[in-house]
Amino acid sequence: MSTxxxxxxxxxxxxLALATIAFTVCFYAWxxxxxxxxxxxxQLGLSDFELLVTVAVPVLLGSLMRxxxxxxxxxxxxxxxxxxxxxxxxxxxxxxxxxxHSWAAVLGFGFLLGFAGASFAVGVPxxxxxxxxxxxxxxxxxxxxxxxxxxxxxxxxPKIADSTSLSVPFWIAAGLVAVMAAVFWTLARDAPRRAPAxxxxxxxxxAVFRGPDARRAWALTLFYxxxxxxxxxxxxxxxxxxxxxxxxxxxxAGYRAAGFAALAxxxxxxxxxxxxxxxxxxxxxxxxxxxxxxxxxxxGTYRHMxxxxxxxxxxxxxxxxxxxxxxxxVAQWYPGKVxxxxxxxxxxxxxxxxxxxxxxxxxxxxxxxxxxxxxxMGVVAAMAFLVVVASGRGGGGAHAATAERQxxxxxx
Numbered sequence: 001m002s003t004x005x006x007x008x009x010x011x012x013x014x015x016l017a018l019a020t021i022a023f024t025v026c027f028y029a030w031x032x033x034x035x036x037x038x039x040x041x042x043q044l045g046l047s048d049f050e051l052l053v054t055v056a057v058p059v060l061l062g063s064l065m066r067x068x069x070x071x072x073x074x075x076x077x078x079x080x081x082x083x084x085x086x087x088x089x090x091x092x093x094x095x096x097x098x099x100x101h102s103w104a105a106v107l108g109f110g111f112l113l114g115f116a117g118a119s120f121a122v123g124v125p126x127x128x129x130x131x132x133x134x135x136x137x138x139x140x141x142x143x144x145x146x147x148x149x150x151x152x153x154x155x156x157x158p159k160i161a162d163s164t165s166l167s168v169p170f171w172i173a174a175g176l177v178a179v180m181a182a183v184f185w186t187l188a189r190d191a192p193r194r195a196p197a198x199x200x201x202x203x204x205x206x207a208v209f210r211g212p213d214a215r216r217a218w219a220l221t222l223f224y225x226x227x228x229x230x231x232x233x234x235x236x237x238x239x240x241x242x243x244x245x246x247x248x249x250x251x252x253a254g255y256r257a258a259g260f261a262a263l264a265x266x267x268x269x270x271x272x273x274x275x276x277x278x279x280x281x282x283x284x285x286x287x288x289x290x291x292x293x294x295x296x297x298x299x300g301t302y303r304h305m306x307x308x309x310x311x312x313x314x315x316x317x318x319x320x321x322x323x324x325x326x327x328x329x330v331a332q333w334y335p336g337k338v339x340x341x342x343x344x345x346x347x348x349x350x351x352x353x354x355x356x357x358x359x360x361x362x363x364x365x366x367x368x369x370x371x372x373x374x375x376x377m378g379v380v381a382a383m384a385f386l387v388v389v390a391s392g393r394g395g396g397g398a399h400a401a402t403a404e405r406q407x408x409x410x411x412x
Contacts, residue, residue, distance in 0.1 A: 011189065012130035016139055018188045019123040022082055023146030025180045026119035029089055029173040030062055031150040032096075033110055034236065035157045038250075039166050044103045052358075054103070057110045062117020063350025070121035070343020077190040078126025082119065086181035089116045090174040097170035116177070120146075121346045125339035128331050129191030134276055137328035141272025144323055147228075148265040150235070151258050158254075216333055217341055219387050220326060221348035223284060226384040227322030229352015230291065230377065234315065235261045237357045241370060246305055256309075260316045267320020274321070275328035281392045284329075287322030288385035291315060295378035299371040323349075 033040070033055050041051045073081045095109035123143055131139040157169040235257055242253035274283050294315040301307035327342065334341045356377065363373040 027149030058114040061114025065118035066121035074339030093174035137272035137275035141269035141324035225352035228349030232353025233356035264320035271321035271324025283325035290318035299374035
């Protein structure tokens with residue numbers, strides 16, 4: 001035991017590092033249409049609605065594809081699925097580099113680029129298998145920091161395009177993903193299986209969402225819809241509000257949005273670490289209660305820069321804590337089905353980032369302000385808070401303890 005323990009710890013650290021870098025690179029590629037959107041709009045003569053469709057196509061597909069890829073990872077292992085995903089991703093990136101003068105081509109290749117956004121659901125079961133239950137929260141939180149690839153894209157892609165051409169960021173991303181695919185296939189290894197690989201129909205694992213414990217599975221989708229969806233929505237929406245309400249320049253607004261995202265990224269492993277120590281449910285309660293209060297504060301003060309800044313940064317931390325805690329619960333409640341449950345939960349988070357900006361746009365056009373939009377965000381946070389409290393009272397702790405004992409028995 002003394003000789004195998006250091007070896008496994010070294011292997012788990014390597015697996016976590018490889019998965020986090022791969023996830024970061026995939027998210028960098030996946031997010032490029034967002035920061036390059038204004039240039040595409042100008043080059044192609046797109047309306048605001050057409051630009052929204054262009055940016056939303058990879059977001060939607062990346063969210064929905066997390067479900068089948070999560071199931072596939074449970075069956076085939078993360079090394080194969082992650083490598084195949086990264087080997088495919090350069091194809092739409094090269095297409096975008098070559099044919100970005102055609103809106104139809106941008107939509108088609110942007111649709112295929114959505115697969116890169118599904119990488120999150122592949123890495124979660126891959127990383128989870130390498131860590132014992134008492135360390136899974138922190139490990140998955142560290143892996144989740146790969147969502148910072150969106151920040152890197154926002155900070156670098158427009159500058160690269162300005163100094164070269166619109167095609168160059170796509171070429172760079174294609175090269176990065178291709179190199180990472182080769183590195184991952186060469187160095188990554190799947191964890192020793194704790195349970196037999198899934199067999200039978202690909203859709204069979206989804207039975208967990210209509211079985212006797214379905215309420216907890218659907219609760220997890222609400223939690224991530226709020227936590228990760230709230231993060232993505234705020235990150236995407238902040239620049240528009242800062243330029244429209246406070247008349248900041250686009251670069252200044254972009255840097256402030258990147259600061260918001262960076263704080264949320266830092267909060268993710270912190271949320272996982274705290275979940276390992278005090279329980280994920282408590283961390284989620286703090287996250288959702290804080291988000292509720294801050295959303296109401298923003299509803300009344302978003303026109304004033306100082307309270308807006310303080311509330312947004314505090315909300316970034318709250319949402320980061322929440323994203324780190326959710327997947328600790330996934331691993332606790334469904335230790336043998338992290339891929340499928342994590343895939344559906346991840347899809348909910350991605351969709352949660354798509355709809356709020358649309359709602360905010362409707363609210364702005366209907367009321368002339370954003371206050372009602374923040375109130376609606378607070379309502380969703382309140383719902384998530386009440387559900388996580390109810391889940392705890394419904395025996396979530398006992399369920400988690402039983403799952404942990406079962407996992408330890410399988411591992412032994």
